[in-house]
Amino acid sequence: xxxxxxxxxxxxxxxxxxxxxxxxxxxxxxxxxxxxxxxxxxxxxxxxxxxxxxxxxxxxxxxxxxxxxxxxxxxxxxxxxxxxxxxxxxxxxxxxxxxxxxxxxxxxxxxxxxxxxxxxxxxxxxxxxxxxxxxxxxxxxxxxxxxxxxxxxxxxxxxxxxxxxxxxxxxxxxxxxxxxxxxxxxxxxxxxxxxxxxxxxxxxxxxxxxxxxxxxxxxxxxxxxx
Amino acid sequence: xxxxxxxxxxxxxxxxxxxxxxxxxxxxxxxxxxxxxxxxxxxxxxxxxxxxxxxxxxxxxxxxxxxxxxxxxxxxxxxxxxxxxxxxxxxxxxxxxxxxxxxxxxxxxxxxxxxxxxxxxxxxxxxxxxxxxxxxxxxxxxxxxxxxxxxxxxxxxxxxxxxxxxxxxxxxxxxxxxxxxxxxxxxxxxxxxxxxxxxxxxxxxxxxxxxxxxxxxxxxxxxxxx
DNA sequence: ACGCTTGCGTTCATTCTGTTCACCCCTGCG
DNA sequence: CGCAGGGGTGAACAGAATGAACGCAAGCGT
Numbered sequence: 001x002x003x004x005x006x007x008x009x010x011x012x013x014x015x016x017x018x019x020x021x022x023x024x025x026x027x028x029x030x031x032x033x034x035x036x037x038x039x040x041x042x043x044x045x046x047x048x049x050x051x052x053x054x055x056x057x058x059x060x061x062x063x064x065x066x067x068x069x070x071x072x073x074x075x076x077x078x079x080x081x082x083x084x085x086x087x088x089x090x091x092x093x094x095x096x097x098x099x100x101x102x103x104x105x106x107x108x109x110x111x112x113x114x115x116x117x118x119x120x121x122x123x124x125x126x127x128x129x130x131x132x133x134x135x136x137x138x139x140x141x142x143x144x145x146x147x148x149x150x151x152x153x154x155x156x157x158x159x160x161x162x163x164x165x166x167x168x169x170x171x172x173x174x175x176x177x178x179x180x181x182x183x184x185x186x187x188x189x190x191x192x193x194x195x196x197x198x199x200x201x202x203x204x205x206x207x208x209x210x211x212x213x214x215x216x217x218x219x220x221x222x223x224x225x226x
Numbered sequence: 227x228x229x230x231x232x233x234x235x236x237x238x239x240x241x242x243x244x245x246x247x248x249x250x251x252x253x254x255x256x257x258x259x260x261x262x263x264x265x266x267x268x269x270x271x272x273x274x275x276x277x278x279x280x281x282x283x284x285x286x287x288x289x290x291x292x293x294x295x296x297x298x299x300x301x302x303x304x305x306x307x308x309x310x311x312x313x314x315x316x317x318x319x320x321x322x323x324x325x326x327x328x329x330x331x332x333x334x335x336x337x338x339x340x341x342x343x344x345x346x347x348x349x350x351x352x353x354x355x356x357x358x359x360x361x362x363x364x365x366x367x368x369x370x371x372x373x374x375x376x377x378x379x380x381x382x383x384x385x386x387x388x389x390x391x392x393x394x395x396x397x398x399x400x401x402x403x404x405x406x407x408x409x410x411x412x413x414x415x416x417x418x419x420x421x422x423x424x425x426x427x428x429x430x431x432x433x434x435x436x437x438x439x440x441x442x443x444x445x446x447x448x449x450x451x452x
Numbered sequence: 453a454c455g456c457t458t459g460c461g462t463t464c465a466t467t468c469t470g471t472t473c474a475c476c477c478c479t480g481c482g
Numbered sequence: 483c484g485c486a487g488g489g490g491t492g493a494a495c496a497g498a499a500t501g502a503a504c505g506c507a508a509g510c511g512t
Binding site: 071072075076078080081082083092095096097099100101102103104130162164165187188189190193 | 297298301302304306307308309318321322323325326327328329330356435436437439440
């Protein structure tokens with residue numbers, strides 16, 4: 001199976017580099033181009049005849065056109081290249097339209113590498129199933145393809161940590177500025193456990209810690225989500 | 227929440243009637259039109275201004291144009307109406323293209339009413355989440371929308387589960403707040419079996435689980451029906 | 453400096469989870 | 483009527499997640 005060829009479309013040069021680096025950290029993917037505007041992106045896709053790019057990492061906020069318009073133009077031109085929306089647009093109307101235009105996934109900026117990799121790996125798996133030139137025999141095969149692409153996110157937590165507790169802690173943390181003890185009080189969880197989860201969040205860059213000075217005694221650690 | 231308005235596109239008159247009847251058997255859906263050709267379908271959609279139809283049940287094998295071309299024309303015209311592909315085309319290439327054009331689902335003919343209803347109900351649930359004019363706060367909310375639309379299907383009880391036991395467990399659960407052990411005690415079923423059924427209920431969103439904190443030792447899981 | 457104060461970070465007992473596997477019951481078949 | 487097979491159940495077990503206890507770390511005050 002040859003690599004999946006990706007075109008990165010992102011106007012901010014630093015982010016474009018970051019997305020490129022992220023993509024190439026995922027086995028099976030290779031970046032074949034970077035575009036900074038909608039015009040460049042469409043030119044790159046046209047030039048390549050629509051067969052040399054498998055997946056477009058498309059920022060929706062571009063200087064010249066909106067990403068949704070790029071999608072529409074692609075579809076109108078008969079291209080069936082796959083699109084992964086990478087954007088900070090949180091409007092449900094935009095999500096709806098993106099879905100109707102067939103984006104494979106919709107990744108909110110800023111994102112962690114884990115979230116990014118999850119989307120790419122799902123796409124790779126979908127592609128493995130869909131790329132064959134054969135035919136599907138039964139409904140459940142089609143269902144499985146759709147589910148592979150869009151099914152619930154799998155997230156692997158370290159041992160000793162529980163997913164539900166993690167959500168509870170995250171919710172209690174709110175906008176941050178809380179110590180482990182305070183999070184514990186808010187959730188009914190013990191300080192020890194609250195700390196366990198807060199430290200996990202720090203370890204995966206979903207929170208930061210800072211000491212609280214000014215009072216006697218050892219300073220308290222204050223956690224804040226990122 | 228008003229009904230979801232459906233346009234049925236199917237050239238075979240008998241099948242068109244059948245699809246219409248099926249659709250109206252699903253609560254929350256209403257058929258607002260039937261078209262027998264691609265031309266008719268596009269005319270109907272244009273006439274209605276693109277805002278009076280929420281979902282198109284689209285046969286791909288039409289006398290004048292292929293369903294895929296209808297999709298492409300819709301997208302090119304800026305319509306973001308949702309499309310449920312209903313077709314006997316089993317080519318993976320067709321499925322791939324359909325996905326890239328944003329079809330919500332792909333239903334192989336011939337199909338059972340159960341399979342059909344599953345697709346419509348998933349779409350309704352997706353719509354409920356996506357229709358608000360608000361904004362999404364986090365990645366997992368978008369993920370849930372995609373998963374609702376495309377997640378794995380489960381219409382029958384998995385092996386190893388018995389319907390009668392399921393009802394017993396559901397009845398014992400009452401308003402919730404019970405652990406697997408407690409449900410077991412109330413029903414005379416073992417904890418293991420009670421848990422088996424409770425977890426099934428969670429997996430199909432008919433119950434939620436939350437840990438009970440405060441005491442030493444691994445927390446108990448508390449189940450609550452939704 | 454040096455103690456004082458306060459909470460951090462860790463260890464470990466505790467309790468319940470999740471899984472495995474043997475058993476039992478039912479059904480179909482020779 | 484005996485036997486094989488499969489689906490559903492529960493006893494036993496390995497280990498997962500929590501919180502109490504405790505020693506030590508880290509600022510503050512004199």
